[in-house]
Amino acid sequence: MKSTVRDVMTTRVIWVRKGASFREMAATLREHRISAFPVVDDAGKVIGVVSEADLLAKQALDGGEDGMPGMITGLLRRREQEKARGVTAGDVMTSPAVTVRPEDTVEHAARLMYTHRVKRLPVVGAGGHLVGVISRADVLAVFDRTDAQIRNEIVGDVLHREFLIDPKEFTVRVKDGVVTLEGRAGTAVLGQEIARRVRHVQGVVAVRDRLSYPPAG
Numbered sequence: 001m002k003s004t005v006r007d008v009m010t011t012r013v014i015w016v017r018k019g020a021s022f023r024e025m026a027a028t029l030r031e032h033r034i035s036a037f038p039v040v041d042d043a044g045k046v047i048g049v050v051s052e053a054d055l056l057a058k059q060a061l062d063g064g065e066d067g068m069p070g071m072i073t074g075l076l077r078r079r080e081q082e083k084a085r086g087v088t089a090g091d092v093m094t095s096p097a098v099t100v101r102p103e104d105t106v107e108h109a110a111r112l113m114y115t116h117r118v119k120r121l122p123v124v125g126a127g128g129h130l131v132g133v134i135s136r137a138d139v140l141a142v143f144d145r146t147d148a149q150i151r152n153e154i155v156g157d158v159l160h161r162e163f164l165i166d167p168k169e170f171t172v173r174v175k176d177g178v179v180t181l182e183g184r185a186g187t188a189v190l191g192q193e194i195a196r197r198v199r200h201v202q203g204v205v206a207v208r209d210r211l212s213y214p215p216a217g
Contacts (some may be wrong), residue, residue, distance in 0.1 A: 048093030172216030
């Protein structure tokens with residue numbers, strides 16, 4: 001069974017409004033020891049995200065781009081220069097924000113974090129309203145499942161219910177989240193599909209396909 005964002009997200013969220021000052025944002029990051037927070041409008045809808053990286057340009061420029069060596073200034077992209085001159089959350093935030101919904105899978109959230117190179121994602125409900133946040137640590141919590149829980153799902157849900165296969169036809173071993181499949185599959189296509197499906201079981205770290213197949217033809 002797939003875990004959803006709702007299962008692991010944090011509902012006590014630190015956020016700021018668009019008009020929050022630079023000093024307020026820096027203090028919020030330090031006080032709560034977080035790397036980023038959502039920016040919401042007056043209706044509570046997420047309109048952007050401010051991260052440490054968004055605030056870093058001002059510190060790097062040390063009061064303005066004129067104070068930096070020419071080579072470094074030339075490497076700063078226009079948006080980074082704009083952020084360096086920003087004084088409110090609306091000036092420095094990254095928008096639109098990359099968000100997820102409570103019903104999305106944890107796997108989907110992890111993929112977004114990896115693709116966009118972010119450490120946390122705002123969770124939005126109906127109408128884009130902020131309802132929580134999910135972090136990398138929350139995503140990795142799915143690997144807390146025991147080997148027995150993983151094996152039971154593979155045997156009972158995947159093999160028996162989804163593929164309608166007698167689990168006794170296969171040997172399923174799980175050690176530290178690594179699954180080893182042994183047995184004789186009816187066809188190569190079936191065996192590959194079983195291995196692919198097992199890889200997507202929550203908590204599985206890797207799959208060792210030791211299945212054998214009947215000779216071709």
